[in-house]
Amino acid sequence: MPQTHRPGLAALWMIGSIVSFSTMAIAGRYVSDVHSTFEIMTFRSLTGVVIVLAVAGAYRRLWEIRTERLKQHFFRNLFHFTGQNLWFFALASIPLAQVFALEFTTPVWVIVLGLAFLGERLTGYRVIAAGLGFAGILIVARPDFGALEPGLMTAAASAIFFAATIIMTKALTRHESIVSILFWLTSLQLAFGAISLVLQGAVTWPTLATFPWLVVIGVSGLLAHYCLTTALSLAPASFVMPIDFTRLPLIAVVGMVLFGEKADLLILLGGGVIILANWINIRGESRARRRQEQVVLRP
DSSP states (O other), X not given: OOOOOXXXXXXXXXXXXXXXXXXXXXXXXXXXXXSOHHHHHHHXXXXXXXXXXXXXXXTTOGGGOXXXXXXXXXXXXXXXXXXXXXXXXXXXXXXXXXXXXHHTTHHHHHHHHHHHHSOOOOOHHHHHHHHHHHHHHHHHHXXXXXXXXXXXXXXXXXXXXXXXXXXXXXXXXXXXXXXXXXXXXXHHHHHHHHHHHHHHOSOOOOOTTTHHHHHHHHXXXXXXXXXXXXXXXXXXXXXXXXXXXXXXXXXXXXHHHHHOOOOOHHXXXXXXXXXXXXXXXXXXXXXXXHHHHHHHHOO
């Protein structure tokens, strides 16, 4: 399907994505003192299943849910479930800006995993992007190898699992609709969460104080991905993704206002280096795609 170029509308959808991702992080921080990451993920997935089935049913699209690639869905969501649990753990452990900065290394890990497992070609801009990305990680994390901070390690690890999820999602989107992908995303992760709760033993059930935040996590998580996907359908990634990078300074301000987190210039500097790495990669991919299109169209 040819892409519709409507940058103004795409920017509005990206604002929705940024607000939704930030809202999910804020809600996750508020409930992290009461609920474990397994509990947060289980209640989030339950909310997601209800929303997906209700919306798909209302639009008569339940028939799009397919089982032919259940194995691929299983492993994709196992990676995503792991990454999301690590992300929620990091939210409760380190400043929000640090979590988001390390999350932005996901595209860098996509490059690395693509080279390792998909045999993708190594190009100059990918080398530069990967190098800058890892430099940004060191600036943001400032690792003390004698006493590594668990929150930093889990935030960095979550980006790797998210990258693996993206690679597997690319393969699924060739054959599966967004309804099918979202259904298996929420239902399989609900199953993973339920199993995790059984293994965890004691469960803290939602209270009047935490229940609204858990619903917010479920709704904002789905809405964030829907807004981002819609924005990418309306404008090229080279236009859309730089808008997403405004999440970093925004969440830094939110952390200061709501949670008393101190402004850390090194986190913003490292985040800026990571954002630059992503921008170089996006620009390189866009130029390579245009060259390929010109070759195809050349008589």
